[in-house]
Amino acid sequence: MTCPLCLTENTPLIETPVPGGPDGASVEICATCADPDTPSDHFRPMASTMWSEDPALQVLAARILTRLDTDWARDLSEQLYLDDDNRAWADNVPQGSEHKDSNGVPLATGDTVVLIKDLNVKGAGFTAKRGTAVHKISLVLDNPAHIEGRVEGQRIVILTEFVKKR
Template identity: 55%
Template sequence: MDRVTLDDLLTRSGGVCEFCGADERLGGVEVAPLGPIVLCAVCRGDRPDNAGHWRCLEGAAWSQEPAVQYAVWRRLQSLDEAWATETRDAMMLLPEVQAVVDMPAAVEHRDSNGVRLAQGDTVVLIKDLPVKGAGFTAKRGTAVRSITLVADNAAHIEGRVDGQRIVILTEFVKKK
């Protein structure tokens, strides 16, 4: 499969966030296993959201782009709101999205308190962690946004700290 560039994604999305339609601070986000999507800084978790921001997912749930639809489905799953549950339950998933949703979960990632972690969650480090090979220490209290779960290891997640992508043990994080 050819490598998708940000320009390709912006062309596909019409130059807007594929969740909320914002046209500023756009960036590509990989949605394994279906491919990348375009999100704004708020939807990526790089900036704080405001009350009601995630209601945009009600419209995005109807996307015909499999990666977008799957990302919406996952994000709705992480929201503890009645409207989010209703929207998720009403989604008509594309066949390729349904196949991913129906795949048995290989491993379950849990934080230091036993709370289940999901792809895209934000976690906080509970202790200072020396980062091998990077020459710095990730400080306790650092928020790691938009984590990625390591598919074959329940004890590992990946996230970006100080601009560096690192592997973090789940025993040293708590879900935010």
Template identity: 45%
Template sequence: MSLQEDLENRSGAKCELCTGTNNLTVYDVKPSITGGGGVDGSILACETCVTQIDTPEELDSNHWRCLNDSMWSEFRAVKVVAWRMLHRLKKEGWPRDLLGMMYMEDEELRYAKESGDHLAESEKIIHRDVNGVILEAGDSVVLIKDLKVKGSSMVAKQGTAVRRISLDHENAKFIEGKVGPTQIVIITDYVKKMTEKE
């Protein structure tokens, strides 16, 4: 069975955010919980929801009143997206009330905060690679020079791909990722974001 079919079975072939049925698609909730999307890290969402999640300028607050129901979902990825969207809409007033009622496990909350949606624009820390390209949690980067790994004899070689990075929420210069089996902190000046073709 495909991922889309699994999610359709889980959701009754409805958008897991607004219960719409038009142009349903698999939406991978970044950064992937399981390291690769899958049922636990994805939701089934309609075109309207996906467009508004990915394009904040298109946000129609009335559409998102559906979060009153979806925020109680038993599925972590659905709850995370609901929490993020409520934070984006906080200035409307009513989302604050829903956020006050919403319960999330510590791990779910950490995952939800990865997007930075809960921060005001002035508080957001933007991570950029050596070329100034914005890095997001879950991106893949390539090292542009050999890096000695602190506290070990290991050297991470130039050209090494580091997949599914996580961001340091206190320092725009630091990201984390795995080189081989080792999780390391990398300075953003020494990485270049990989395109999907790479």
């Protein structure tokens, strides 16, 4: 499948909620786009994809462009037109959301967690087994229920309810 943000083809897509707007609003994007540490040049194709008719995709694009600290991203952000409702949604980034494991322990980028359940990894064709340690996690932008980490050499998104901090 093709990522609607970066236009990368033949990549597994991850359903990513876009909080602050309609309940259940989400966009399917690649793991690279979901990673808050992705280099800004990865998002250059948004010059065309930010004009999507999907409001959730427009809002996510606006938030990413605002977060990036480059001239080209600022230019695109100024060009992007959002109606009043979608502009309010884009500006309504939930504050103070904290990533917590299944026991309520706060998680931070770089932590090590352990899976507490076997997890089928969609698009990668394997199961991440219970007890697997995931080192150097990263927190998913705008979603305290998701973290990312490498399992069997693949970078995957993991729900925080299925991990405990080591």
